[in-house]
Amino acid sequence: MLSPPATAPVDDWTTDYDIFDPEYVKDPTPVWKDLREGCPMARTDRRGIRSWLPTKYADVQALAKIVPELSSKDPLVVTLPPDMDVVDNSSGLNAPPISADPPEQIWTRRMILPAFAPRAVEAHREFTEDLCNRLIDGFIDDGRCDAAVDYAQQIPPRVIAHMLGFDPNKADDFTEWVRGVLELGLADPKIRVKYRDIIQNFLITEVTSRAKEPRDDYLSELLAMDIPEMKGREIQVVVGIANLLLIAGIDTTWSSIGSALYHFGTHPDDRRRLAADDALFPTALEEMLRYYSPVTMARMAQEDVPFGDIVIRDGEKVLMNFPGANHDEDAFEDADKVLIDRTRNRHIAFGSGIHRCAGSNLARLEMDVSVRTWFARIPEFEVSNPDAVTWAGGQVRGPRKLPMRF
Numbered sequence: 398m399l400s401p402p403a404t405a406p407v408d409d410w411t412t413d414y415d416i417f418d419p420e421y422v423k424d425p426t427p428v429w430k431d432l433r434e435g436c437p438m439a440r441t442d443r444r445g446i447r448s449w450l451p452t453k454y455a456d457v458q459a460l461a462k463i464v465p466e467l468s469s470k471d472p473l474v475v476t477l478p479p480d481m482d483v484v485d486n487s488s489g490l491n492a493p494p495i496s497a498d499p500p501e502q503i504w505t506r507r508m509i510l511p512a513f514a515p516r517a518v519e520a521h522r523e524f525t526e527d528l529c530n531r532l533i534d535g536f537i538d539d540g541r542c543d544a545a546v547d548y549a550q551q552i553p554p555r556v557i558a559h560m561l562g563f564d565p566n567k568a569d570d571f572t573e574w575v576r577g578v579l580e581l582g583l584a585d586p587k588i589r590v591k592y593r594d595i596i597q598n599f600l601i602t603e604v605t606s607r608a609k610e611p612r613d614d615y616l617s618e619l620l621a622m623d624i625p626e627m628k629g630r631e632i633q634v635v636v637g638i639a640n641l642l643l644i645a646g647i648d649t650t651w652s653s654i655g656s657a658l659y660h661f662g663t664h665p666d667d668r669r670r671l672a673a674d675d676a677l678f679p680t681a682l683e684e685m686l687r688y689y690s691p692v693t694m695a696r697m698a699q700e701d702v703p704f705g706d707i708v709i710r711d712g713e714k715v716l717m718n719f720p721g722a723n724h725d726e727d728a729f730e731d732a733d734k735v736l737i738d739r740t741r742n743r744h745i746a747f748g749s750g751i752h753r754c755a756g757s758n759l760a761r762l763e764m765d766v767s768v769r770t771w772f773a774r775i776p777e778f779e780v781s782n783p784d785a786v787t788w789a790g791g792q793v794r795g796p797r798k799l800p801m802r803f
């Protein structure tokens with residue numbers, strides 16, 4: 398696997414933070430704690446652009462409201478090093494509503510919300526349960542597996558393929574493509590552009606075929622929606638939306654499932670408690686989402702934006718550090734502790750403000766089914782070698798190798 402561009406070690410996190418620092422990727426909580434106490438808006442000029450890292454819950458929420466001055470049109474976390482400018486260096490993410498500001502953000506979001514309402518996502522429960530059971534059948538007799546690769550990573554691409562009406566055999570390709578854009582692509586723009594184009598071309602073929610011959614599936618439904626703003630560019634809009642659903646729905650959710658299994662595989666007391674008491678699942682899974690929040694997004698200033706005692710200058714970025722906000726002691730008691738029965742838990746793992754995750758009900762369903770099914774079939778398990786666990790960082794953080802024995 399490619400690692401992010403090599404950069405110098407960090408001397409001063411307040412003026413030169415680096416979200417790709419290997420220790421930060423492994424466990425960012427000590428850095429957030431120090432920053433929150435000393436400099437809640439850290440900055441860096443690494444990677445060719447100044448960007449800001451808020452660490453306070455209230456600040457992240459306030460920043461999410463500054464729309465469109467802090468714009469989502471270029472939502473990648475960091476820009477790429479200038480010496481990599483040889484290829485198209487725009488983010489290339491035509492992925493509304495996440496890559497749009499109002500008004501486009503509003504009408505594209507409206508198009509997708511009904512399919513992600515709580516009742517609508519329930520339709521995917523049985524499929525997800527069968528899938529989880531089949532995956533477990535594949536390794537349960539071995540007494541060991543890689544819970545990231547053999548389990549967590551396998552679930553969201555198949556659920557999305559099922560939802561969007563794609564060939565289920567394509568799921569492994571989706572995984573590779575999404576990692577190409579969001580993980581490996583953050584380190585190397587050539588990889589990002591390659592996978593972005595693969596996804597776009599695949600989706601153009603799929604959407605065009607449905608425009609010619611509608612089917613009984615979700616993409617055809619999107620194409621047929623009566624949205625005045627979409628008239629004449631239906632294919633482009635639906636390709637963009639499908640692009641987002643593919644990208645936003647895959648490694649986010651598998652990171653959360655993987656983090657939950659990592660936690661219970663390294664904390665036997667919590668594991669035993671949850672295995673003994675089903676009623677704890679709702680609070681335990683919300684706590685996993687809070688503590689191990691996977692997603693950091695970015696905004697880019699369209700003008701100078703005064704914020705507290707700093708000014709975010711036109712063209713600078715702000716990282717929407719939802720994970721860091723979720724560890725703020727002012728918002729959560731014992732914020733750096735996992736409490737699987739935490740009842741007051743207004744975490745913002747799914748974001749805050751107008752871009753709040755449209756797929757949160759589906760994500761929660763996938764987490765609920767996959768962790769419950771695992772516990773029902775494999776109540777006793779542990780991470781076999783904690784040193785062998787690897788984490789992806791940057792835009793989406795979660796375990797990528799997770800050796801488990803049971």
Ligand code: HEM
Nearest residue numbers: 494495645646649650653692694747748752754755756760
């Ligand atoms: C645990 C899993 C997930 C997490 C933690 C997560 C997190 C997030 C976050 C933080 C945002 C806000 C982005 C921003 O402010 O710029 C977001 C937006 C979004 N997510 Fe998720 N997400 C997850 C799963 C999903 C799934 C399964 C889907 C759908 C298949 C999905 C679809 C979306 C969409 C469409 C948006 C854009 C909403 C908008 O811009 O109006 N997400 N997600």
